[in-house]
Amino acid sequence: MPVMGDDSEDAGDGFLSDDSSFYGDDHLRTELQDRAATFDPFRYWSTHDNELSVIAATSMAQASTSAPSPKKLYNMYEGDSAGRQLSETVAAFLSRLPPLTTHVDNHGYWIYIADPHSKSRPTDEDRAGFMERGREILEDFETTRAGIEASMAGKAKNTIGRRLTPLRKQTEVDLYAAAKEKGCTSGKWMLFPTADDVNQFWSLVATATATGELGHAAKVATDDGSGNVRPRLICIYTEDFSDKDDVKRVLDRLVGMGLVNKKGPMGEARGIYYKADVFTYLGIESKNEWGLKASLFSSKDVLAEEKEKEKEKD
Secondary structure (H helix, E strand, O other), rough: OOOOOOOOOOOOOOOOOOOOOOOOOOHHHHHHHHHHHHOOOHHHHHHOOOOOHHHHHHHHHHHHHHHOOOOOOOOOOOOOEEOOOOOOOHHHHHHHOOOOOOEHHHOOOEEEEEOOOOOOOOOOHHHHHHHHHHHHHHHHHHHHHHHHHHOOOOOHHHHHHHHHHHHHHHHHHHHHHHHHHHHOOOEEEEEOOOOOHHHHHHHHHHHHHHHHOOEEEEEEEEEEOOOOOOOOOOEEEOOOOOOHHHHHHHHHHHHHHHOOOOOOOOEEEOOEEEEEEEHHHHOOOOOOOOOOOOOOOHHHHHHHHHHHHHHHHH
């Protein structure tokens, strides 16, 4: 074995010489020299692209680079037993978790489904940051309201109420602005079917969500043990409450599915409402201590606005 630094053996000595057949024997070298002398590069390249081997190789290369990769499915509820899994059909999911008989003790308060083709992903929403800012806004409202009420002591409630109306509206504006700033933009249309109708409503919503006809996700309340007396809540989510075109698109689809403008127990017309999730985070319900409007849109207002725009076009 050579020792490092020992140059007694030349790496080339004894391997190649003038008599070596590395370049072929005399006959092969003569043949190659003749072919090189008669080679016509112009003729070669003029016919090169028409050769079958070249055509096949080009086609394979184009197919490998231009063929679109299959769209990857995404499911935010994958692995959650209360959500639809990518491995199961919508029909199997509905059969496994019918909302009418799925109890809260077994799967929690909600059953979920997502649109697996949606581009929506968990965002970097700063919910904690919004909650801090949202509470500050509500505290400022309470302080200002107390001052107004003290200065108007003894006056009629209606008079005081009119004075507070602009304050309430500004508070709502401030809350929505804080939500946008913190990236907390999701919201939902809300349906309240009776227990008798909940399976049918949910089947329609779940199927349409899975095929990308509605929002990026939906959920339905499970049986909470109250005896199925109260209506069940179904939420159909959109990504951004400020994207009114998308909010309206989902509403139009719900109308087309026959899930809007249902009649109440007395035959009265009933619309549905859209609520930003941030108001849910803060516990702002329809009747709240601040007198704020809990919902951002109503189906009646959105559809009426649409009709007015159509009239203006005519």
